[in-house]
Amino acid sequence: MNLRETTFGEFLKPSQIIFELKSQDKLEAIEELLDSLVKQKLINNKDLTLTRIVDRENLESTALGHGIAVPHARVDTENQIAVAVGRSPVGIDFQAPDGQPVNLIILVIWNPTIPGLFNHLFAGLARFLIKPENRYRILNARDKNELYAVLSEIHFSFPREDKIINRASLLKKLQDIEIRMRRAPKDKLEELQKHRNLIREDLDQSLLARFDLLMERYGYAVAEVVDGACRSCNMSVSTQMASAIEESNDIYVCENCGKYLIAPRKERVTKEKAEKEKTGKEKPAIKAKAKKAGETATRKKPARK
Numbered sequence: 001m002n003l004r005e006t007t008f009g010e011f012l013k014p015s016q017i018i019f020e021l022k023s024q025d026k027l028e029a030i031e032e033l034l035d036s037l038v039k040q041k042l043i044n045n046k047d048l049t050l051t052r053i054v055d056r057e058n059l060e061s062t063a064l065g066h067g068i069a070v071p072h073a074r075v076d077t078e079n080q081i082a083v084a085v086g087r088s089p090v091g092i093d094f095q096a097p098d099g100q101p102v103n104l105i106i107l108v109i110w111n112p113t114i115p116g117l118f119n120h121l122f123a124g125l126a127r128f129l130i131k132p133e134n135r136y137r138i139l140n141a142r143d144k145n146e147l148y149a150v151l152s153e154i155h156f157s158f159p160r161e162d163k164i165i166n167r168a169s170l171l172k173k174l175q176d177i178e179i180r181m182r183r184a185p186k187d188k189l190e191e192l193q194k195h196r197n198l199i200r201e202d203l204d205q206s207l208l209a210r211f212d213l214l215m216e217r218y219g220y221a222v223a224e225v226v227d228g229a230c231r232s233c234n235m236s237v238s239t240q241m242a243s244a245i246e247e248s249n250d251i252y253v254c255e256n257c258g259k260y261l262i263a264p265r266k267e268r269v270t271k272e273k274a275e276k277e278k279t280g281k282e283k284p285a286i287k288a289k290a291k292k293a294g295e296t297a298t299r300k301k302p303a304r305k
């Protein structure tokens, strides 16, 4: 994939670091950080952002263990990402999985127009913070500048904006994980669950509600469009639609079977084409249309199989 390499320094300025948080309570500390973002005009809706962050915290603590927490929310912001870092020398109770108080809070607010962004940001943070020597340097920085210097080393690989993961492929990823979870051994389950929750945070509630319904009913919710036909029901999709599915970030739904439609991965298409040429067989495709999901609010629910 075409990636853009960057560091935490692109989003974090020294002014976004509070070296000694006054608050000793989780909620107050988050508010203290949000206030500093409001003051710097990096966010404009403190109440909404706070509500989103608290909702997320109530779902599951964002403390990673080892004294670090990454509270976050997906909110419309002026910028793509707004971050603030707060250090608490005394430590704050974050209901961390390891029971340790949190000494460093990395608060992340990101814009919903860029799906997948938080996943990549979080992956970069996790890669850096998993190393004990990095955590030691962060937690033992002597002043704000030293802390800023260490945090600036954190490295991210983002998909380029034109190559940004679209929502349909996030749905596909979510489906793959949820299918794997059905048969996963206990020791793998927790990791899959974490990954699943990260992806779900990047998708709208309405998309997820339909996704869950389809998963429950059929065991899967996303179908590839191969050779112009929906893989789930074999109905053909118009050429225009098929190319739109490949290129846009809009969500399309098969009008016949109700599955979310996604463009297949390139390499697989090539392989299948080659196989088809070998056998000379081709599945007949029946005519049907596909629509954008937003236009299908009134369409009938897919019938039970």
Ligand SMILES: [Zn+2]
Pocket (backbone or CB within 6 Å): 223, 230, 231, 232, 233, 234, 235, 254, 255, 256, 257, 258, 259
């Ligand atoms: Zn279909």
